[in-house]
Amino acid sequence: MKVTFPHMGNLYIVLESLFENLGTEVVVPPFCTKRTLELGVLHSPEFACLPLKINVGNFIEALENGADTIVMAGGIGPCRFGYYGEVEREILKDLGFDFKMVIVEPPKNNFLKLVSDIRVLTNRKQNSLKNIIKAAIIAWKKAILLDIADMKLSQIRPKEKIKGQTDKKYKEVIHKIKDIKKEAELDEYKAVMLETFDSIETIKDKTFPKIGIVGEIYTVLEPFVNLDIESELNSLGAEVYRSVYLTDWVRINLFPSFLKPKDYKEMLKLAEPYIKRFIGGHGQETVAQIASFAKNGFDGVIHLLPFTCMPEIVAKSAIPRVAKDYSIPVMTLVLDEHSAKAGVRTRLEAFIDMINQKKEMSEDNSYLSKIYHENSELDNKIVLSNK
Numbered sequence: 001m002k003v004t005f006p007h008m009g010n011l012y013i014v015l016e017s018l019f020e021n022l023g024t025e026v027v028v029p030p031f032c033t034k035r036t037l038e039l040g041v042l043h044s045p046e047f048a049c050l051p052l053k054i055n056v057g058n059f060i061e062a063l064e065n066g067a068d069t070i071v072m073a074g075g076i077g078p079c080r081f082g083y084y085g086e087v088e089r090e091i092l093k094d095l096g097f098d099f100k101m102v103i104v105e106p107p108k109n110n111f112l113k114l115v116s117d118i119r120v121l122t123n124r125k126q127n128s129l130k131n132i133i134k135a136a137i138i139a140w141k142k143a144i145l146l147d148i149a150d151m152k153l154s155q156i157r158p159k160e161k162i163k164g165q166t167d168k169k170y171k172e173v174i175h176k177i178k179d180i181k182k183e184a185e186l187d188e189y190k191a192v193m194l195e196t197f198d199s200i201e202t203i204k205d206k207t208f209p210k211i212g213i214v215g216e217i218y219t220v221l222e223p224f225v226n227l228d229i230e231s232e233l234n235s236l237g238a239e240v241y242r243s244v245y246l247t248d249w250v251r252i253n254l255f256p257s258f259l260k261p262k263d264y265k266e267m268l269k270l271a272e273p274y275i276k277r278f279i280g281g282h283g284q285e286t287v288a289q290i291a292s293f294a295k296n297g298f299d300g301v302i303h304l305l306p307f308t309c310m311p312e313i314v315a316k317s318a319i320p321r322v323a324k325d326y327s328i329p330v331m332t333l334v335l336d337e338h339s340a341k342a343g344v345r346t347r348l349e350a351f352i353d354m355i356n357q358k359k360e361m362s363e364d365n366s367y368l369s370k371i372y373h374e375n376s377e378l379d380n381k382i383v384l385s386n387k
Contacts, residue, residue: 078280283311
């Protein structure tokens with residue numbers, strides 16, 4: 001058995017670790033490229049979401065490299081993601097590929113069902129529950145470190161004194177996390193990783209706009225699909241924070257209820273005035289996270305979605321009200337195979353320019369207000385002294 005899976009950010013490192021520790025050979029698809037996209041577009045329905053097309057391209061390239069088993073996540077609710085696996089299976093069969101597809105559905109609090117699916121993929125009877133849990137813990141700790149590294153990258157890179165230093169350190173960290181095999185080494189490496197990022201020289205005497213990114217998880221996490229938007233924003237002098245990271249998705253969708261984030265439901269309440277119930281995908285979270293970013297002092301939000309994504313289209317209809325109520329600018333980027341980096345860059349430049357001008361006006365108004373109050377106090381003192 002040679003297992004493969006789609007690319008989504010650094011997910012490949014986590015899954016490769018999990019399956020290799022359970023004795024399963026892994027064929028990681030080549031990183032997403034123009035060829036990946038072209039293959040997916042050629043063989044997928046025209047109005048399918050961009051993530052499905054990229055997934056099809058990933059699977060074709062992995063099967064060409066010797067994979068024989070595909071792992072794909074399932075889904076529930078109105079979002080079409082729940083049908084991806086079945087549609088992709090039929091496309092690949094029509095192309096003549098011989099393979100097995102295992103669709104891992106959300107466990108719905110039945111954690112043993114998830115363990116059972118993993119055991120099928122390992123194809124080894126000796127993989128006891130204990131071994132699976134041990135491998136899962138190592139993979140989980142890698143996911144945590146990878147998310148921290150991603151956060152540090154997008155927060156430090158715009159402030160670096162020596163351009164390119166943060167990217168260099170980030171690549172070193174990612175390679176190290178990928179190579180670590182033991183849980184204890186991962187625990188020890190966390191402090192080393194933080195020291196590595198802390199050692200980067202940064203600009204201290206300047207404020208940088210804080211931008212939040214919300215939207216459909218795949219377009220938020222996969223840099224090839226979002227045209228490397230975090231790097232683009234960093235180059236424009238903005239700190240970037242995502243609304244969702246890989247470990248967030250795992251906690252919410254795969255963990256038993258008692259391990260789910262305690263503040264998740266509270267956060268969702270911020271969406272209730274605009275979207276009162278689950279609408280599939282991450283639509284409800286998108287609205288709630290915009291409000292959350294605004295409450296936490298962010299300067300702007302960028303909303304990412306694949307073309308024709310129903311949950312995010314519903315969320316998009318509510319965004320003007322959210323933006324107005326919370327006084328925060330929001331820009332929506334709809335992504336498909338025709339999206340171009342130059343066009344997106346132009347829109348990002350305009351968005352950041354607008355935010356910087358707004359901040360300057362706010363600072364000027366604060367300064368004028370301060371002068372006004374100081375002069376008013378001085379006038380009052382003069383009046384009192386004349387009396």
